[in-house]
Structure formats: C-alpha cells, structure tokens
Amino acid sequence: MLFKGPVRQLLFSFLDSAVEKKSKRPPALNKPIPQPVEEAPRSDKETPSSGRDAALEQQSREWLTALGVHEGSIKVQVHWNAKLRSTAGYARWPLWKVELNPRLVEFDGQVERTLKHELAHLIAYTRANRRKIEPHGLEWRKACADLGIADESARHTLPFPRTTQARNFTYICPVCRNTVARVRKFKQRTACLLCCKQHNGGRYDPRFQFSLVRNSEL
C-alpha cells in the first residue's frame, strides 16, 4: 500500500515515455504497415451457407461409380440447405439430390457419414427398381454397408437444436406476473392460461391478457 502511489506514477511515466518514443519514430517506409483486420479469418469449421458443393458431388460420383451405380454417378447433386434444423440430411428421389445440414461441419466426420447415409437411400431406391421398400430397410442397410458405414443407424444422434430461433418476445400476465417467451409475436390477443383456468373456467378473459414487456428484436 505504501508504495502504491509512487509505483503507479512510475508506471504512468514509463508508459508516457514509451508512447512518446513510439510516436516520435518516423514510419519505416520499406516495411509494410499492418492494416486493421476487419473480419476474422475464415476457419475450416465455418458453416457453409447454401448451394451446391462441387467437392462433395465429386466424392459422391466416385463412390457411385465404384458401386456401378451409373445413373447416380451422372445425376447426383449435393446441396447445403441452411433451412434444415434438426434434420442432418435429406435424400430427394428420384432427383438424385442430397441436401445436407450446414451444421454437420461442426462434428468430425459427420459430413461424410451423413452424405453416405443419404446416398444409401438413393442407391437402395434405384436398386429396388420401383419395388416399394422401407426407407431404412434391408436394401438401405446393404447400400450403407457397400459405402462402408454398415453400422449406420436410421436416426442421427447429433445434438442439433430442435429450434435455433431466439425467443425474442417476452409477455407478462398483469395479474399473476407469469411470463412467456416467444419466437414470434402473438398474432391474436392472448391471455394467461393459468389465470383463465383459475378464474374463468379456462376461457379467454381480457383481464389476464398478456402484455409485451421485452422485444429484443428492436
């Protein structure tokens, strides 16, 4: 404590002289002047947006060719679909189109696994030749095994959010102060169910109408 004042002063004066020194130094013209970084560098884990993925299509073509699935190797398309939420991937038959959830890149190896899962659906359908088959039945299992994912399960266990939408709207009941958080605004007048049940037999009662207390979107 005793030395706090002087030490601080010392530090300040040191910093002052350091700044002074720096500012007095003429800029080195032969050295590149560092520019402020406006954006963080792209990381390889960055979520792809939407659209076709040429590299994944090429990979798919190679797998399909190796399995002798000629039609598929010509037609196959692989798209990222940012609208997929809890779904990892989607196979569109007979379009030979696979849609992948961009969040898959956050999980090691899951882009390839999901791509194979979906391709297995298309392979199974084309091999079935219009015979009706179960989506995750024997034919699909066989195609999975052919693609090297014999242990694949019908449903993914990735921790994708059921909903990724923020609940930006908070409403409060004027009587019991019960609050509800909503993704969207109520389209109609909405009242507190607890109070309506307790005081009005569960029917709408304007006395308990929710009012908006927070709108984080604004």
Ligand SMILES: [Zn+2]
């Ligand atoms: Zn499936």
Ligand SMILES: [Zn+2]
């Ligand atoms: Zn209430």
